[in-house]
Amino acid sequence: MSSNILFVSNESGKAIFLTSNDVLVKSFCSLSNTCSSKDSCRSCSLIGAAKNHLRGTRSGSNIKPLDGELSAGIGEYKIGRNVLLKVMGLGSCIGVILSDVSTGICGIAHVLLPGASDKGETKYAETAIEKMFEDMVKIGARKSRITAKFAGGAQVFKHMSLDVLKIGDRNAVSVEETLIKKNIPILAKDVGGNVGRNVIFNPADGSMIVKYTAKGEVLWL
Numbered sequence: 001m002s003s004n005i006l007f008v009s010n011e012s013g014k015a016i017f018l019t020s021n022d023v024l025v026k027s028f029c030s031l032s033n034t035c036s037s038k039d040s041c042r043s044c045s046l047i048g049a050a051k052n053h054l055r056g057t058r059s060g061s062n063i064k065p066l067d068g069e070l071s072a073g074i075g076e077y078k079i080g081r082n083v084l085l086k087v088m089g090l091g092s093c094i095g096v097i098l099s100d101v102s103t104g105i106c107g108i109a110h111v112l113l114p115g116a117s118d119k120g121e122t123k124y125a126e127t128a129i130e131k132m133f134e135d136m137v138k139i140g141a142r143k144s145r146i147t148a149k150f151a152g153g154a155q156v157f158k159h160m161s162l163d164v165l166k167i168g169d170r171n172a173v174s175v176e177e178t179l180i181k182k183n184i185p186i187l188a189k190d191v192g193g194n195v196g197r198n199v200i201f202n203p204a205d206g207s208m209i210v211k212y213t214a215k216g217e218v219l220w221l
Contacts, residue, residue: 004018004019004020004068005017005018005019005065005066005068005069005084006019006050006053006054006063006064006065006066007063007064007065007066007202007204007205008046008049008050008053008061008062008063009046009061009062009205010045010046010049010061010062012031012044012045012046013029013030013031013046014029014030014046014205014207014220015027015028015029015030015031015046015047015050016028016029016066016084016200016202016209017047017050019050019054022054022055024047024050024051024054028200028202028209028211028218029046029218030218030220031044031046032216032217032218033217033218045061046061049061049063050063064204066082066083066084066202066203066204067080067081067082067083068080068083068084069083069084069085069086070083070084070085070086070108071085071086071087071088072085072086072087072095072108072109072110073110074093074110074112074123075110075112075121075122075123075128076109076110076122077096077107077108077109077110077122077128077131077132078107078108079105079106079107079108079132079135079136079139080105080106080107081103081104081105081106081139081203082104082203082204083106083203084200084201084202084203085097085106085107085108085200085201085203086108086198086199086200086201087108087109087110087152087198087199088198088199089196089198089213090110090151090152090154090196090197090198090199091152091154091156091168091196092152092153092154092155092156092167092168092171093110093111093112093152093153093168093171094110094111094125094150094151094152094153094171094172094175094191095108095109095110095111095150095151095152095197095199096108096109096111096125096128096129096132096148096149096150096175097148097149097150097199097201097208098129098132098133098136098146098147098148098184099146099147099148099149099201099203099206100136100141100142100145100146100147101145101147101203101206102142102145103140103141103142103145104203105136105139105140105141106136106201106203107132107133107135107136108199108201109122109128109129109132111123111124111125111128111129111152111171111174111175112124112171113125113167113171114167114170114171114173114174114175115174125171125174125175125178126174126178129175129178129179129182129184130178130182133146133182133184146184147184147185147186147187148179148184148185148186148187149186149187149188149189149201149208149221150172150175150176150179150186150189150191150208151189151190151191151197151199151208151210151221152168152171152172152191152197152199153168153169153171153172153175153191153192154168154192154193154194154195154196154197155168155169155192155193155194156168156194156196168191168192169192172189172191172192176189187206188208188221189221190208190210190219190221195212195213195214195215196212196213196214197210197211197212197213198210198211198213199211207220207221208220208221209221
């Protein structure tokens with residue numbers, strides 16, 4: 001049975017394809033910003049390679065099936081191995097990704113607030129990162145190999161100027177300070193601005209895919 005999620009890469013670019021009954025239904029593509037079809041996905045070498053794989057024929061592209069997907073809601077984190085990870089609809093919240101590429105174990109947290117919680121609530125940056133890190137190690141991730149990427153922290157209410165209301169900025173600072181304190185290398189970040197984001201993590205190549213909700217721009221970091 002074909003995987004529902006395929007990562008395809010070649011000299012042209014790379015893409016995640018979500019499939020249903022061997023039909024391509026959605027993609028996250030590194031060529032989105034220059035492709036006239038955008039998310040409609042009509043015809044290119046990446047699509048051709050994915051379709052050939054689904055038909056059981058060989059292609060010249062690198063193709064790796066993923067073992068499903070997990071999505072973290074507000075204040076949650078999810079961990080898995082070789083799975084697509086997502087947090088959607090980020091405004092001032094931060095999507096924090098921890099991964100150990102040597103084992104394929106990765107996690108994503110949907111951070112709502114800065115600081116830590118004395119009640120263990122994972123909507124707080126420090127608490128979420130620490131708990132996610134510990135749970136990843138418990139299932140086999142190696143502490144010394146875990147790295148981080150994060151995105152979000154927008155100032156969605158443009159007219160609020162009081163520092164106490166700039167939750168997005170405070171979230172970004174809290175996430176970064178926590179990662180530094182735990183000696184977790186930060187490989188990429190995309191924070192600030194006033195536009196919401198969706199964040200996807202692709203364990204096949206360690207990419208954080210950031211899609212801006214208003215502009216439609218896609219970044220692979």
